[in-house]
Amino acid sequence: MTLHVFTRKSLVAALLASVAALTTTSSYPRAQSALPANTARFAVGDGPEGVAFDGSSIWVANEFGNSVTKLSSDGAVLGTFPVGRRPVGVAADRGVVWVANYLSNTVTKLDASAGAVLGTFPVGDGPGGIACHDNSIWVTNRNSNTVMRLQASDGAVLGTYRVGRRPMGVAVSQTVGATDSTHYVWVANNQSNTVTKLRESDGLVVATYKVGDGPFGVAFDGTSVWVANFFSQTVMKLGSDGTVLGTFLTGDGATDVVFDGSNIWVANNGGNSVTKLRAADGAVLQNIDLGGGPFGMAFDGSSLWVSNFSSDAVSKVANVKVAPRLPADLVLALGFNEPGGPSVFDASAAGNTGTITGATRSAGKDGFGTALSFNGVTDWVSVAPAASLDLVDAMTLEAWVNPSALTGGAAGWRTVILKEQTSADLAYSLYANDGDVNPSRPAGYVRVGFIDRAAAAGPGLPLNTWSHLAATYDGTTLRLFVNGVLKNSVAVTGPIATSSNPLRIGGNSVWGEYFKGLIDEVRIYRRPLTEMEVRADMATPLP
DSSP states (O other): OOOSSOOSHHHHHHHOGGGGGGOOGGGSOOOOSOOOTTEEEEEOSSSEEEEEEOSSOEEEEETTTTEEEEEOTTSOEEEEEEOSSSEEEEEEETTEEEEEETTTTEEEEEETTTOOEEEEEEOSSSEEEEEEETTEEEEEETTTTEEEEEETTTOOEEEEEEOSSSEEEEEEEEEEOSSOEEEEEEEEETTTTEEEEEETTTOOEEEEEEOSSSEEEEEEOSSOEEEEETTTTEEEEEOTTOOEEEEEEOOSSEEEEEEOSSEEEEEETTTTEEEEEETTTOOEEEEEEOOSOEEEEEEOSSOEEEEEGGGTEEEEETTOSOOOOOOTTEEEEEOOOOSSSSEEOBOSTTOOOEEEESOEEEEOSTTSOEEEEEESSSOEEEEOOOGGGOOTTOEEEEEEEEEEEOSSTTTTEEEEEEEEEETTEEEEEEEEEEOTTSOSOOEEEEEETTEEEEEEOOSOOOTTSOEEEEEEEOSSEEEEEETTEEEEEEEOOSOBOOOSSOEEESOOTTTOOOOEEEEEEEEEESSOOOHHHHHHHHTOOOO
């Protein structure tokens, strides 16, 4: 096995004593000079390892440069910022970047916009893996065999939990059931050949599962957990209960694993390559020769970024996820499958990017990647006003919803989609519940001729269950569909009101009506879909 990442004896001793015999630097191949056509390489610092995407920029931890480098989406270096000694892991969330400093036994918190250090916080011995979730930061401590939970606001230690030997990668998953929504933390224990599953709320070790030889990176695909096994040259797919769903060959020295919304990617450090597998069944779809000892990875919504440890560079593999051809009259398509950050990307040609306030990423409907979880009080997604969102003559509004409450809140009005028309009204909207004054029921609204017109139909949506809602308008009739079935039609004639106010998902500022639960697969069209087209959208995940 050729081990590109461990090119210095000090690093071998610090990371994997069992491979000390492989540390002769003269045996390491040079990085290849030719790259695939869709790949570009950009210089960063000395010994790049961890990679993260903050919603707009890429961050790379330079282990031997004691720094992190920030790059734009086109690879331009936006800044290099000093952190602690031997930074190896990096994660980003909500405008903040977190860096695990292996030899300083600290994590550094930086402002993502300017790179300013917001704080440095002590952790365990040899921090390496790092993950952000909600208001918590999870850090694996390689030399003390623990994982720590920090409070994101001030770095306070919320708990330290014993795991296996040499914990490396860490990821957070969520299991969504009829009455339960529990987050779990998964830790890859490199020298125990196991992964540990902990309950996020209190750090309780739920179980420990055997995996391959030398587990390194770990990722969650919305349903299953994937583990890269360094010495086995494999990646394993586990169910939420630890059941092995498959073991798949990748390349030499599998280090990191990421999910792009449809596929799994594995960095093969010794094989100088990355492997793409279909998440559904583990079928190998592609192997890309990158050279330079690939180590860490991040997905930015369309491209894969890979750190090349032995060439002090990062590679961008562009357009790794080919978007399906979407209709021209689709003006908003939000699948919520971004790996993190405050932005949600519009897959339609209109480019109506949204911004998350409060809502958190969660497991979505089976087969549909991730969703957003809304607290029913302050959470929403805002989309800036745009001409494409002034629907005027016709429309379709669609979303998958999984409410955890319908009554209560702002008198039982539960906003799924709402285009704010003024400070006191709407232009169009889709509600999971039409207010407590009415029988529990979903509804679609348009404002025509200074009057809010509704198509509503009972019964109320089931709680903790996925339901598909759609409202259409063709200039003469407003229709409501539930799970692809027409439930009500109301005669309405005239143009829909336009506005220069934002579109909101999961809430509104007009009446303070917020949705509580999960929302996914939001679509808006400038034409009315037929019942069959609504059903087709129900079965088709967005990228």
